[in-house]
Amino acid sequence: MFHALLLAIGQLFTGPILGVLGGVVMLSVACFVGLWLGLGYVLSHWFPDSWLSTGLGGVTTLVLAWFLFPVVTSAMVGLFLDRVAAIVERQHYPELPPAKGLPFVEGLLAALRFVVVLIGANLLLLVLMLFPPIYLVAWFVVNGWLLGREYAELVLMRRHPRREADDLRRRNNGECVLAGAGFAGLAALPLFNLVLPVVATAYMVHRAETWRRDRPAAPLQADGG
Helix, strand or coil: CHHHHHHHHHHCCCHHHHHHHHHHHHHHHHHHHHHHHHHHHHHHHHCCCCCCCCCCHHHHHHHHHHHHHHHHHHHHHHHHHHHHHHHHHHHHCCCCCCECCCCHHHHHHHHHHHHHHHHHHHHHHHHHHHCHHHHHHHHHHHHHHHHHHHHHHHHHCCCCCHHHHHHHHHHCHHHHHHHHHHHHHHHCCCCHHHHHHHHHHHHHHHHHHHHHHHCCCCCCCECCC
């Protein structure tokens, strides 16, 4: 796992990834600013007399935006995942046949379903803000499980049918949750959260290839065109 993370971070400094990274960073910054402003508006109008919008209003808005940021980065993953995965595979696994990629409708539905679940889960977690230690633990557990599941599922679906991708993910579910918790933690770090979609995708490509080689599920789906 640690080796895969080092490979993923090292990939950030390669030319092809830097081009993708520029788009990820600009879109991430724009989304974070929008999230911050949107939360400020919601808190000031929905909770006008609450501590959420009075003395600690600015700090509260910033903290909430920061902790909801994984939702934003996860919503973007479908825009960059296939391109990043293809770059990683060309450099580290040139023997692989070209991936068929995510079927557009299936990939879109999976991403939308995940984003809805992630937003709902994080909104429910806000109830625990009154108990900060419990909220912090619950945030890592919930987002770790969801982020690990999403990245593993989308990466595996590039080369495997949905059922086989689910089977491979479930066989390695503990590692997926642990990796997802790591992604959630990295999302809370300044600047690093901007490159999270690229790092998480590259990491999961390395781990998915290891899982496939250790326990092959089925022949890879190659591009028939």
